[in-house]
Amino acid sequence: MKTSKSEVSVQANAREARVKADRPAETKANNIFQLDGEDVPFTPGQTIMQAATANGTYIPHLCWHPDFSAHGSCKLCTVKVNGHFGSSCTIEAQPGMEVENRTMELDDKRRTLLQMLFVEGNHFCPSCEKSGNCTLQATAYELNMMSPHFDMFYPDRPVDASHPDILLDFNRCIMCALCVAASRDVDGKNIFAMGGRGLLGRRVHISSESGKLADTDFAATDRAASICPVGVILPKRKGFAIPIGQRTYDLAPISRQVKKATP
Amino acid sequence: MNASLSPPKKLRVATTSLAGCFGCHMSFLDIDERLLKLLDLIEFDRSPLTDIKHCGPCDLGFIEGGLCNAENVHVLREFRAHCKILVAVGACAINGGLPAQRNHLDLRDVLEEVYQTEAGLSHGGIPNDPELPLPLNKVHPIHEVVKIDYFLPGCPPSADAIWKFLTDLLAGRTPTLGHGLLHYD
Numbered sequence: 120m121k122t123s124k125s126e127v128s129v130q131a132n133a134r135e136a137r138v139k140a141d142r143p144a145e146t147k148a149n150n151i152f153q154l155d156g157e158d159v160p161f162t163p164g165q166t167i168m169q170a171a172t173a174n175g176t177y178i179p180h181l182c183w184h185p186d187f188s189a190h191g192s193c194k195l196c197t198v199k200v201n202g203h204f205g206s207s208c209t210i211e212a213q214p215g216m217e218v219e220n221r222t223m224e225l226d227d228k229r230r231t232l233l234q235m236l237f238v239e240g241n242h243f244c245p246s247c248e249k250s251g252n253c254t255l256q257a258t259a260y261e262l263n264m265m266s267p268h269f270d271m272f273y274p275d276r277p278v279d280a281s282h283p284d285i286l287l288d289f290n291r292c293i294m295c296a297l298c299v300a301a302s303r304d305v306d307g308k309n310i311f312a313m314g315g316r317g318l319l320g321r322r323v324h325i326s327s328e329s330g331k332l333a334d335t336d337f338a339a340t341d342r343a344a345s346i347c348p349v350g351v352i353l354p355k356r357k358g359f360a361i362p363i364g365q366r367t368y369d370l371a372p373i374s375r376q377v378k379k380a381t382p
Numbered sequence: 383m384n385a386s387l388s389p390p391k392k393l394r395v396a397t398t399s400l401a402g403c404f405g406c407h408m409s410f411l412d413i414d415e416r417l418l419k420l421l422d423l424i425e426f427d428r429s430p431l432t433d434i435k436h437c438g439p440c441d442l443g444f445i446e447g448g449l450c451n452a453e454n455v456h457v458l459r460e461f462r463a464h465c466k467i468l469v470a471v472g473a474c475a476i477n478g479g480l481p482a483q484r485n486h487l488d489l490r491d492v493l494e495e496v497y498q499t500e501a502g503l504s505h506g507g508i509p510n511d512p513e514l515p516l517p518l519n520k521v522h523p524i525h526e527v528v529k530i531d532y533f534l535p536g537c538p539p540s541a542d543a544i545w546k547f548l549t550d551l552l553a554g555r556t557p558t559l560g561h562g563l564l565h566y567d
Contacts, residue, residue: 243477244565245480246480246483263558265534266533267523271478273485276486
């Protein structure tokens with residue numbers, strides 16, 4: 120506030136102090152929240168997830184990706200903000216927030232969400248090319264998921280091998296919709312869409328008349344071809360180029376490989 | 383006084399492979415010379431290693447493989463009835479694994495293709511000897527049928543993972559695998 124001339128009234132000072140208390144000046148020192156008791160700085164407008172990621176702090180997540188806007192559907196990133204549950208990928212960071220992340224309570228709930236994903240699809244790691252590079256698998260390791268706990272669904276989800284360069288194995292789809300975002304926002308093709316009804320019917324669908332990937336202009340160089348966090352969208356004729364045991368999450372757990380946004 | 387000097391009672395352990403490939407048992411043998419240390423602590427009841435046919439009262443039961451036929455269910459229930467602690471070992475016991483890949487196919491279609499129609503296979507007809515256990519319509523993981531106390535994932539779990547699990551359990555700790563030992567593949 121500019122104090123123009125000679126006298127600065129007591130009232131004006133009081134008003135200034137009140138404004139400051141309500142809305143702290145956006146200085147770097149004030150833009151800090153607490154994540155599991157640690158200070159995390161943020162720039163106004165960042166979500167809790169974005170700020171934590173920039174800080175190198177891992178919050179478990181599946182449908183969120185630093186390069187895309189939040190989808191907020193997997194709920195793996197649920198944290199407790201000042202005692203209330205919320206998705207860290209959609210809640211804006213505010214000064215002084217107290218956020219719980221890797222507590223036993225939250226990790227227990229996250230593990231249950233993972234177990235439900237594992238029984239709803241057909242996730243057979245030993246025969247999956249994505250094993251070791253898979254976000255779902257690595258997250259389950261991180262959260263010590265020892266069993267699927269629930270009864271298996273074994274849904275029938277035929278693969279789409281129609282495209283010359285790309286295989287689609289819907290058995291592993293976790294409905295994160297990252298391919299939908301990548302195809303729409305980066306490739307400008309809108310090839311993927313979420314569709315179907317019910318637990319077993321709902322999955323990603325292909326927007327061509329036949330429903331086959333071969334009848335779209337999808338290319339192996341598309342951003343959507345490399346975005347899948349699990350083993351649905353896979354390049355053909357490329358298997359075990361990196362042996363099991365030397366893959367991304369064999370080297371270090373996912374919590375120590377926080378991926379920042381592509382510059 | 384004398385009680386403390388006598389060697390501790392060995393834990394009695396039973397193992398079996400249901401709808402599995404014996405890979406988990408092979409991985410168990412891969413603990414190599416640690417087997418000798420282990421044999422100071424445990425003794426085997428029913429197991430492919432002893433050829434005892436029925437499970438008696440045991441402290442520990444290890445189940446490899448899922449359930450693909452009626453006999454698997456029978457054996458699993460026998461193990462549950464006799465073992466204080468029952469452990470699901472390997473991917474097939476935990477989520478059905480490779481045998482469960484037939485679950486989206488009709489059982490009769492599978493049997494007809496294998497025994498009657500597929501070229502290159504003998505066409506002797508679908509076996510129906512009364513001594514053969516009937517296949518289940520779908521393959522199931524074992525936790526869907528009996529209570530399982532611990533799960534040891536992997537295809538197979540590595541020898542080090544099995545050793546870590548066993549030593550934790552024998553020492554009275556909650557078995558934990560952690561990064562590098564916890565694998566689903």
